[in-house]
Amino acid sequence: MAKGKRNSTNGNGESLAFEARLWAAADALRNNMDAAEYKHVVLGLIFLKYISDAFEAKHAELEAQQAQGADPEDPDEYRAVSIFWVPKEARWAHLKASAPQPTIGTLVDDAMAAIERDNPSLKGVLPKDFGRAGLDKQRLGQIINLVSDIAFSSPRPPAGVGPGVRESGRGRDTLGRVYEYFLARFASAEGKSGGQFYTPSHVVRVLVEMLAPYKGRVYDPCCGSGGMFVSSEKFIEAHSGKVGDISIYGQESNYTTWRLAKMNLAIRGIDAQIAHGDTFHNDKHPDLKADYVLANPPFNDSDWRGALLKDDKRWVFGVPPAGNANFAWVQHFIHHLAPTGLAGFVLANGSMSSNQSGEGEIRTAIIEADLVD
The missing domain is CATH 3.40.50.150 (Vaccinia Virus protein VP39)
Incomplete structure (x- = not known):
């Protein structure tokens, strides 16, 4: 095998407190749910929040360009720049507003199904069991509120994190770090099976x-x-x-x-x-x-x-x-x-x-x- 050329650092030291704080909050909401089950709830919602944020950023840009012929409700405008099309019922603002409702699990499932329907590359990928009887819907609403504080497309720091952590518009990098950090923590929580x-x-x-x-x-x-x-x-x-x-x-x-x-x-x-x-x-x-x-x-x-x-x-x-x-x-x-x-x-x-x-x-x-x- 080829020899390494340099020693790498993770480069995330400045954001570790942010990721750890998110994890601590999410873990507190887990209650007695098994880590193997809970990871799909949290990671699925984080994914949904990111693609909705990316969509909304492009949507705002297209709205500002309507005089030049741009159509903010044309899915092809988003696909042309590798952004997932998010139908209205799947947009994060709708889910956040509905978080206190007892039907929130079904609404999230419907959102996931709608995204898969309109984005063939995601077919069969997203979790769609948020409406199951065993998932506490009040707790699910709290997790949605927690994820709502992660700013994937905003230059402002997420709520409660402090001025030292600023996203500078690099939402994809933010989500990548959060997703990777959560994967590692879930793997640790699951023990040997997490290595799979x-x-x-x-x-x-x-x-x-x-x-x-x-x-x-x-x-x-x-x-x-x-x-x-x-x-x-x-x-x-x-x-x-x-x-x-x-x-x-x-x-x-x-x-x-x-x-x-x-x-x-x-x-x-x-x-x-x-x-x-x-x-x-x-x-x-x-x-x-x-x-x-x-x-x-x-x-x-x-x-x-x-x-x-x-x-x-x-x-x-x-x-x-x-x-x-x-x-x-x-x-x-x-x-x-x-x-x-x-x-x-x-x-x-x-x-x-x-x-x-x-x-x-x-x-x-x-x-x-x-x-x-």
Whole structure:
């Protein structure tokens, strides 16, 4: 693997108090709700607030240009500049005004459905179970009021945060930081299961800086919530590169996690081909040859149905054991690399020394093929 060129910092020290304060307030409203369930409530509302803010900013601009023929209610005006069209019933002002009503859950569900209907790229992505009986509607209204204080498109600091934190109109960056911070906190709250959708940012940063993905195709076949892709684009921006110089491909087997990834990338304006499906048994990018593979696959996965893939063309260096997918992942990465491609990934402890079920032979074959830096 390529050596890193610099030590990265997260650059968010000045906003950490803002993010932590939002989290503390949101966590206080969680009450007894399970973190795995609550994250979809909060992250879904944050996403909805951002796209509504971005829409309203463009709407105001178009209203000011009506004399020149602009139409603030023309969806194409928004799509032309990569802003999601938000129908009237889904706009945040409407939901905020309705927050005290007992029907607020149904109204949020209807808003999510309307946004998916009018924005095909979000079809099947947004949570739509806010109206369920088990969700306290008074508490939901309080969460909406909390999220209302996050200014994603305003140069003013969010309420209660103080003058030191100013957004300067960079709403997308604000939401990205909040979303990433909340993902990390929810992963921590969920414990081991949280690792299924989130890789710690310092791990991601190390991999990205080692590979330095300036240009080409970036692939993560077990992409979780999309952290590798977000970090890749941050790396390019920090080094004065062009974000459009990379193409992003990913796959995620867990449907709920795939939805998190789609939202995470959408709010950052990252164009990506992220597919849902089992990477081993239903490879959605079969012909892809990537310039960079970045991944944190599930550790020691014994339930990958490897016995059904004994003759798979990916196992050039040996058939991986049916009871452990570690070296199935490694060979999948290699299979999808371009001739000059680089892969950086995380493996479970013991993967570099295990000799069970032919793993030692596979590892030796990979090393002898001079594929390891």
